[in-house]
Amino acid sequence: MIAQSPFAQTPSKTIPLDVERLRRDFPILQTSVRGKPLVYLDNAATTQKPRVVIDALRRYYEAQNANIHRGVHYLSELGTKLYEDARLKAQDFIHAADWREIIFVRGTTEGINLVAATYGRSKLNEGDEVLISGMEHHSNIVPWQMVCGERKATLKVVPLNDNGELVLEEYDRMLSSRTKMVALAHVSNALGTVNPLKRMIAMAHAKGIPVLVDGAQALPHMKVDVQDLDCDFYAFSAHKMYGPTGIGVLYGKSALLQDMPPYQGGGDMIKSVTFEKTLFNDLPYKFEAGTPNIADGIAFGATLDYVQALDWTAVMHYERDLLDYATEQLSGIKSLRLIGTAREKAGVISFVLGTIHPHDIGTILDQEGIAVRTGHHCAQPVMIRYDVPATVRASFAFYNTKSEVDALVRGIGKVLEVFA
Numbered sequence: 001m002i003a004q005s006p007f008a009q010t011p012s013k014t015i016p017l018d019v020e021r022l023r024r025d026f027p028i029l030q031t032s033v034r035g036k037p038l039v040y041l042d043n044a045a046t047t048q049k050p051r052v053v054i055d056a057l058r059r060y061y062e063a064q065n066a067n068i069h070r071g072v073h074y075l076s077e078l079g080t081k082l083y084e085d086a087r088l089k090a091q092d093f094i095h096a097a098d099w100r101e102i103i104f105v106r107g108t109t110e111g112i113n114l115v116a117a118t119y120g121r122s123k124l125n126e127g128d129e130v131l132i133s134g135m136e137h138h139s140n141i142v143p144w145q146m147v148c149g150e151r152k153a154t155l156k157v158v159p160l161n162d163n164g165e166l167v168l169e170e171y172d173r174m175l176s177s178r179t180k181m182v183a184l185a186h187v188s189n190a191l192g193t194v195n196p197l198k199r200m201i202a203m204a205h206a207k208g209i210p211v212l213v214d215g216a217q218a219l220p221h222m223k224v225d226v227q228d229l230d231c232d233f234y235a236f237s238a239h240k241m242y243g244p245t246g247i248g249v250l251y252g253k254s255a256l257l258q259d260m261p262p263y264q265g266g267g268d269m270i271k272s273v274t275f276e277k278t279l280f281n282d283l284p285y286k287f288e289a290g291t292p293n294i295a296d297g298i299a300f301g302a303t304l305d306y307v308q309a310l311d312w313t314a315v316m317h318y319e320r321d322l323l324d325y326a327t328e329q330l331s332g333i334k335s336l337r338l339i340g341t342a343r344e345k346a347g348v349i350s351f352v353l354g355t356i357h358p359h360d361i362g363t364i365l366d367q368e369g370i371a372v373r374t375g376h377h378c379a380q381p382v383m384i385r386y387d388v389p390a391t392v393r394a395s396f397a398f399y400n401t402k403s404e405v406d407a408l409v410r411g412i413g414k415v416l417e418v419f420a
């Protein structure tokens with residue numbers, strides 16, 4: 001089977017990314033930790049924020065704060081406009097067909113829980129199946145496990161090969177008349193694998209099965225077009241794509257969203273309420289109960305302006321080159337084993353170093369000002385699949401550089417000295 005590359009469309013020549021200029025947009029990248037210049041390689045956990053985003057947050061609380069959607073006064077109308085503009089920018093960024101298909105949520109986790117709790121709970125029956133993959137983050141496992149338990153449905157898992165790629169022949173075989181939902185990561189946070197989603201979505205649709213995509217680790221690294229993918233749901237978090245915490249998007253095709261019961265009840269999600277009966281609001285507000293995360297939503301609007309202005313062809317080329325460089329450098333270290341060697345990867349290198357515990361490696365790297373993540377990365381089944389208790393994970397953003405990779409390699413050299 002042909003794995004499609006997210007880079008397939010990109011021409012080989014592009015204007016190089018001016019990384020030094022871009023780095024100056026991020027105040028924290030100019031700081032030091034433990035007396036060393038910060039080398040931030042924990043971008044899969046959360047990215048750093050450009051000044052325009054920090055400024056938008058500050059401006060909101062200093063000059064724009066009011067509750068939205070219900071006031072007739074100046075500040076409420078201004079906040080409503082800024083918040084709703086952010087929704088239009090998100091629609092534009094992922095190329096959704098309709099603004100009403102953009103549901104604001106807390107992040108990827110809440111987006112997936114929303115679909116599991118509404119679509120899942122109303123559609124799943126005894127004997128039905130939900131198909132996920134062996135590389136999912138816990139947030140694309142547990143919500144399905146919960147609803148399957150409640151509805152007596154079965155959770156099925158597409159296996160991984162030794163490189164960290166999904167076995168598509170198995171996937172094809174597992175799609176059956178019992179499958180009521182497929183839920184897949186676009187990019188794995190623990191392995192870096194980019195899944196051939198367009199093809200996998202077409203395979204599910206050929207059998208009439210809807211597909212939810214966990215896009216948390218994709219949007220920081222590539223331009224995503226939900227109409228081109230033809231996914232039914234796509235969830236992502238602003239904080240992993242240079243935006244604030246506490247806000248994200250659930251995209252859903254409007255026909256599906258219309259048909260789903262609400263998630264939470266409360267203000268804003270209603271048209272009218274009596275003690276006998278409540279009429280629910282139209283999309284997207286039917287799924288947005290209560291005072292929303294106004295400040296972060298507005299700052300997300302500033303984030304989307306920032307990322308929309310990037311040259312994404314250049315970003316993707318730069319990041320691929322950086323990942324190739326890091327892979328090459330780390331592969332040169334004896335006793336280092338890469339976990340996740342898929343042909344198509346983005347943003348993430350996971351590894352183990354002999355029998356040295358990843359937490360010890362992380363602690364020594366921290367002394368050098370290098371931030372990496374160690375542990376199971378909320379993907380414990382991935383650790384079990386590759387028979388490791390944990391990994392060290394370096395995860396990249398477009399503002400990282402080859403000299404930071406060199407610092408990481410030197411840091412690993414220190415680790416090896418300590419444990420020699």
Ligand code: 7TS
Nearest residue numbers: 044045107108109137139189214216237
């Ligand atoms: N899905 C994937 C693939 C993720 O990597 C994460 C967070 C989530 C979902 C959940 O996103 P949230 O914004 O709702 O928390 N991943 C990580 C990580 O790799 N390290 O810290 C958080």
